[in-house]
Amino acid sequence: MANYRVLNLTLKDGEIVSKLDKIHANVLDNNPVTYIYFNIKKKKVYVGETNGFTRRHNEHLAELNPKVDYRDYTDCLVIYSNLFDKSAILDLESLILNYMIAEANTTKFVFANGNNGQSELVYKNKEMILTEVFFNLWHNELYNLKLVHNPNIEELRESLLFKYSPFKQLSPKQKEIVNEIETDITKKYLVEAPAGSGKSVLFTNLAFSLAEKYADLRIGLITTGNLTKQFNLIFKSIGLSGRLSVKTGSQLIMDAKNNDEQFDIIIVDEAHKLKQHYRKGHPNARRHLGEGDEEITLLEEITDGLVLLYDPYQGIKPQNIRPSEIRNLTKDYKKLLLMQQFRIGGNGDFSGEDFLKGILYALQLSEDKEFNSNVFKDDYFKIVDTFNDVVDYVDEYSHAYPKTTNRVIAGYCREWLSNIGKKDNKGKKSEELPYDWNVDGIQKRWNSTYEDWVKKPNSENEIGSIHAIQGYDLNYSGVIIGNDLTVKDGQIIAVPENYKDVGGTPLKETFNLYELTEYILNIYYVLLSRGIDGCAVYFEDKSVERLFRERVGL
Known part of the structure; x- marks a missing residue:
């Protein structure tokens, strides 16, 4: 016996046209559920959670300026269980979103979800929700409904789209940093974070959160050349490719110069790889740098707010700005620390x-x-x-x-x-x-x-x-x-x-x-x-x- 049940609802112009018996009507009115609106043909998906689906569905239909017209959805899968409470439905929502994002390059689904900046959830049934609800749901209902392309969860977990998903639950410290930067986007911040501490998750989450909170904010995003494609796929999958475009430092600086462009805030992932003028550097990487130039000052010229996600031990080339110089250039920045290690787990004795x-x-x-x-x-x-x-x-x-x-x-x-x-x-x-x-x-x-x-x-x-x-x-x-x-x-x-x-x-x-x-x-x-x-x-x-x-x- 499965530890959950599902309702498959058919929608027409936003109205539920499925015939419901008394017990299922009660589920929709009163139970904590996780739900998925979808239109397979139009590649549109929305994942949500609520303690009262009927009420929440009507609220969606009444939204004045929704990201997506809820009347476009043709179906809704509602998941319910006696294991569910508020934490469980939030966790299941997060699991579904993160794993569906991991294969968005294949399914081409676009997700209408906003960013609720969800913090890490700890509750008594957490392991059961993962293994006995989510795993079975993924392999069975979601796969059969063609919401899932790859039933191999382990393979998807290794995907960069999964690891850097902007729907990842944040640690308390990551959440604190996002909140602080959102409070004053005109400041300049140096976020010092070692390898494996979640810099890139913070990068996608902060960018998404700012785009959601400030509709007209001009946001610049920078990472290394080998990761730009992955980040751009993530933002495309959540319908933000028009607003959030990830480039290398040299690309963003050159484009801003050529188009006379200014930003409200620029966020730099892997800021230890920002460059200074270096005669032996690759021509494409230094064409925007004159003698004595470095990218931090050039970025300051085109933005009010600047966030550098930085590890002082990951500069690996003479063309990278040296740690001592970065300390000097950022002496007036607000310093934040992100020290928790996520990549290497430890065993309880060590970390x-x-x-x-x-x-x-x-x-x-x-x-x-x-x-x-x-x-x-x-x-x-x-x-x-x-x-x-x-x-x-x-x-x-x-x-x-x-x-x-x-x-x-x-x-x-x-x-x-x-x-x-x-x-x-x-x-x-x-x-x-x-x-x-x-x-x-x-x-x-x-x-x-x-x-x-x-x-x-x-x-x-x-x-x-x-x-x-x-x-x-x-x-x-x-x-x-x-x-x-x-x-x-x-x-x-x-x-x-x-x-x-x-x-x-x-x-x-x-x-x-x-x-x-x-x-x-x-x-x-x-x-x-x-x-x-x-x-x-x-x-x-x-x-x-x-x-x-x-x-x-x-």
Whole structure:
């Protein structure tokens, strides 16, 4: 027996034309329910919850300026259960929205929901609502009604559209930050948040909330090039593509300059990747930057309000504005902290925050020893002896848990010989390209693409660089800390000749070994913080491994 019941209502011009018996009329009048209006032909969906559907339905029809004409909906699915209370129907509404958003690129549904800024819900039946109501509802009624395309919930959970959905329930701190920024959108804010703390969820939620609250607000949105497509798909699925368009920093600044455009507020995800003028930078990334220019000041010139979502340890190139300079440029900004760790869970004894603090300490990026070192002795983390071991670690988990996303990722310590843009490789098929990695008889190539690399069919056979993985999650990560680092006099230092990212090396006339070391260490901090369920690390330089082990107590 299912732990819920459903009513399938047929609508015509907003009126319920289904014949209802007394018991079902009572459900619609008095029970807490979650409901879904839909029109499959027109690709329109609205998900809601209420303690009295009949009353709420009439309120929808009476709305003066609705986002969508409720008379366009042809059907309504009403879900009810003796498990339901206010928290349960809110939670079920959120689950349905987030998973339907995850496949919006396939279904092409447009959701008419607003953003209610829902906070995390904790209640006694939460697990039952997920496993015994939502899972069954998704696989049965929603799938049969063609509201669902992919019945594989685990696969959808790995989608970036799911992870960054603007309908995600917010932590109390995320909700507090959204509320504070909404209260004064003319201020400038620096939101400091480490890897995995929910910056990108905050980004989509804040943008959606501002668009809902202020109808005429001119909002600019910036993220990195490999994520713009995903964010734009999200905003398209909620009918806001006309108002919310996500661009890179250079695109937004150039477009504003060419169109003499001003914004009321600009929100920047991954603000540590904002750029300064750098002669060796890619031409497309610096054409808007003159000598001495940097993007924060240029953004300030085209907006009153500015929100920077920022991690001081994720600047990975000389073209990125250095943390010391960002501190100087933002000295008058309102500082907000978002420190909770969502990516790496912990086990009750230690937390994801312990792991990140330990990584920063182990890499000598921080001298803060206040972390529980048991995180490095748990099954979550392991150091392996060989290149073969780290490849095998990822391969083993991929076979054991086929629905998880697991990849080998590495520092930029090998030439990118397989780059299909190189003249020598022109016209070659991917399988004919040279290998970038040839270690212990194992041959591998670098990532064949940057955009959405982890979802590409052949990516599990490749090694991901920092440019393909920054901003993404993995379940199990195999990390290669390469020979671009060594130890001298007790300090980790860069080995310049082994660092192969041409765009990531400081100019020769201003070369600074400390600066290069900081960039490379930041890269490894990012790589080590990708794994949700597990992380294995192989060190090419054993002196770095010994120092790492010593600092985390292994």
